[in-house]
Structures are given as C-alpha cells and as structure tokens.
Amino acid sequence: MIETELMHRRNVMLFVLVSIFYLIQVTVNVFVGETGRVIAMVTHYFSLGMIPLLLIYIRVNPRITMYVMVSCIYLFFYSLLKDNPHLVNFLFMWLALPLSAIYQSYRLVMVGGTASLILTLYAFFFHRDAIFTNVETEDLTYFVMFGIFITIFLLTFIYKIREANDKLQQLAYRDPLTGAGNRLLLKEKFALLQKKKAQSMAILFIDMNGFKKVNDTYGHEVGDQLLEKLVSRLNDVLNDIDLLCRLGGDEFVILASNIDRSNVEGIMERARAALEKPILINQRTVNVSGSIGSSYTKEVAHADLETMIKEADQAMYKVKGGK
Helix, strand or coil: CHHHHHHHHHHHHHHHHHHHHHHHHHHHHHHCCCHHHHHHHHHHHHHHHHHHHHHHHCCCCHHHHHHHHHHHHHHHHHHHHHHCCCHHHHHHHCCHHHHHHHHCCHHHHHHHHHHHHHHHHHHHHHCHHHHCCCCCHHHHHHHHHHHHHHHHHHHHHHHHHHHHHHHHHHHHHECCCCCCECHHHHHHHHHHHHHCCCCCEEEEEEEEECHHHHHHHHCHHHHHHHHHHHHHHHHHHCCCCCEEEEEECCEEEEEEECCCHHHHHHHHHHHHHHHHCCEEECCEEECCEEEEEEEEECCHHHCCHHHHHHHHHHHHHHHHHCC
C-alpha cells in the first residue's frame, strides 16, 4: 500500500510537470503570434491529458496509470511533431525519457527509450527537410547512439538510486543488530493493516528468559550473536505476512493479521519451540526460552497499537510470573 501511494504521487507529479511544460509552450506560442499552433496544442492536450487525469482522480491502479501517462506523453509529442515538425519539438520529445525515470522503473525507462528512438526514426524519415536540414543519412547512427546512451545512463542512475534507497530503508526500518523490524516499521505496518481493513490483528509480546544470565556469563558479544540467531529462528516459523520487530534489549513483538484466535496460539507455540532449542555459539551451547503474551482484536479500525502492546506485555508477565 505504501508503494502504491508513492506511485500515485509520482503520477500526480509527472502530470503537473507535463502540464507546466504545456502551459509554458502555449504561452510562448501566444507571445509570438502562432494562434493556429496554439489551437492544435490545446486540442492535443485535452484529448490526451484528460485520460491520465481521470485515472489519477478515480485512483485506478497507479501502475496502469503510469503506463497510460507515459504513453499519452509520447502520443502528445508525436502529434506535435506531425503537425509542427520543428527542431525544438523534436528536442522537447526527448524530455519524456528522463521524465519517465521519476518512477525508478527499469521497464518503463526501456519503454520510454524505445519510444524515443521510434519517434526519432519517424522524424528523420518523414520530416527530415523540416527538422534535420543538412543532416546526412549516415548521421542517423549518432541519434540512435545518443538515445541508447541516455537510456543506459538512466538505467544506471535508477540502479544507484534504488541501492541508496534500500540502505536508507534498512537504517530507517530495521534493527541494526538483528535485522528485525523496529518500532517505526511496526507503526507503519499497523496503520497499513487498518487502512486495508484487515479482518483481525494480533500482537505477540516476547521476553527472553535467561538472557541476562547469558550476557553476564559469556559477555555481550555472545548475547548479540544469540539475539541474531533467535531472530532468524523466529522468522523461519512465521508466515511471510507476519512482522517481527525488536523493541529493545531482549523484547520482541510479532504483528500478525487476518487470523483466528486458534492461529494466534499456533504462532505462540511455534515461537516458544524455536526459542527453547539449544543454540551453539562459539562452541558453547546456550539455552534460553521465551515468555509470550498476546493481544487480539477484530475491531481493527478502532485498534490502538500502544494499547495492544501493553495488553500483550501484561499477558506475557502473567505467563512469566507463573514460571
């Protein structure tokens, strides 16, 4: 859902950028007295611009809107080249390729690069005298090479941006020691489930038994390794849609959704079994266990994360006190 909302915002951003470009171009043509050209531009804009605007407004799948948006941009520039075959319109057409890169999609940049090359061939062979005066046929190779170079550059740029974003996401949403989610990721996932109107949610609060003794006996380095191995074990017994987060120290929370109470008990049993298995660290066998409490609700829309964590924490202490 977060990714969907981000793509929707990019659709809006691209539509605004293209609209600003269109308004500037119309203003310039009005200023130089090209009334006939302005009428054609207005016709093209409203015939092609209203389609993505409608899709954005009614919030159609943003990925579909993305492809429709870029397709309409290229159709708009094709119309400009067809009705007004001038060098400036040809150069403006190449703006569509870097604009499509705002989505950070390899596939879309490849589509945009191909469309730009096709329009370049169209302009060269059908409007050569108007756009490419004194340009020889063999010089077409340089235009093609230019398009390929720009496309490769944008693909490399997207790769670097994605790499940087992944690192930032890791820093922002993950515990640096164990790789489990942190409280920020827990809050966002909880809010996302509410927005998606999940049928039910459960919070499982886990507190390790005997972890302080491990730290005191073997040192914090062994304790850190133990936490890493425990997180790996817990992730192995959870479903893909479940989220494991470390709140701090040896306290963990599991967020599960769209499950029955019986499923909650099943998750707790699997988690306990995973935590109670002996762990070999630096040729030492370490034994720990975990006390687990839960909070469950079907009133997802009215649920409060901190309240559910507190309820699960209290249930965990009842279990821990009974040991």
